[in-house]
Amino acid sequence: MSITVQKTIPAARMQQFQQMVDLWLDEGPIRLATNATITAMENAGIAKAEQAAIIEDRNIIMKHNMRLGVISEVFAPAVEKAVNASRTGSEAQDEIARLIVTAVGIRQDDDxxxxxxxxxxQxxxxxxxxAV
Incomplete structure (x- = not known):
């Protein structure tokens, strides 16, 4: 049996998150790593279309992981409180991680x-x- 609970991350927090993601992907160490990766792929003779797909996949994975960080930041204290009330040790830690990693987010029109x-x-x- 599974029980779903829906909560909302406010638009202002999600807009802040999107700005942070864009900054990370466009500047600093991530940009340097991207440039180095592209150079390595060119040196290896990987076709431009395949290079673009690899970088796009990497960016999607990075955005997803960063999004998990926001979900954790906003909801982890409540998740931990709920789970730790009925589980202990590694079972509790595994369930907390499962709840955060499997959370499904749907962006709304207001961001x-x-x-x-x-x-x-239950x-x-x-x-x-x-708790939230």
Whole structure:
């Protein structure tokens, strides 16, 4: 059985996140790493279209991981409180990680994001819902 709980990350926080992602991908160490990767791919004779696909895939993965960071930042205290009330040790840590990694976010027209968490127990779902 699974129980879903939806919560919203406000538009202002998601806009801040998008700006941070754009900055990371366009400047600094990420840009240097991208340039080095492109040079290495060119030296290896990888076709331009394939290079573009590799960089695009890498950017998607980076954005996803950074998005998980925002979800964790906003919701981890509530997730931890809900899970730690009924689980301990590595079982609790595994469940906390699962809840964050499997959370599904859907961007709204106003740039906010509705995040859906899927709990395995009603008790944890209720505790999370009350903690946020």
């Amino acid at each position: 906010s994001e509705v995040i859906t968490f899927t709990f395995t127990t 008790t944890e779902a209720d505790a999370f819902d009350k």
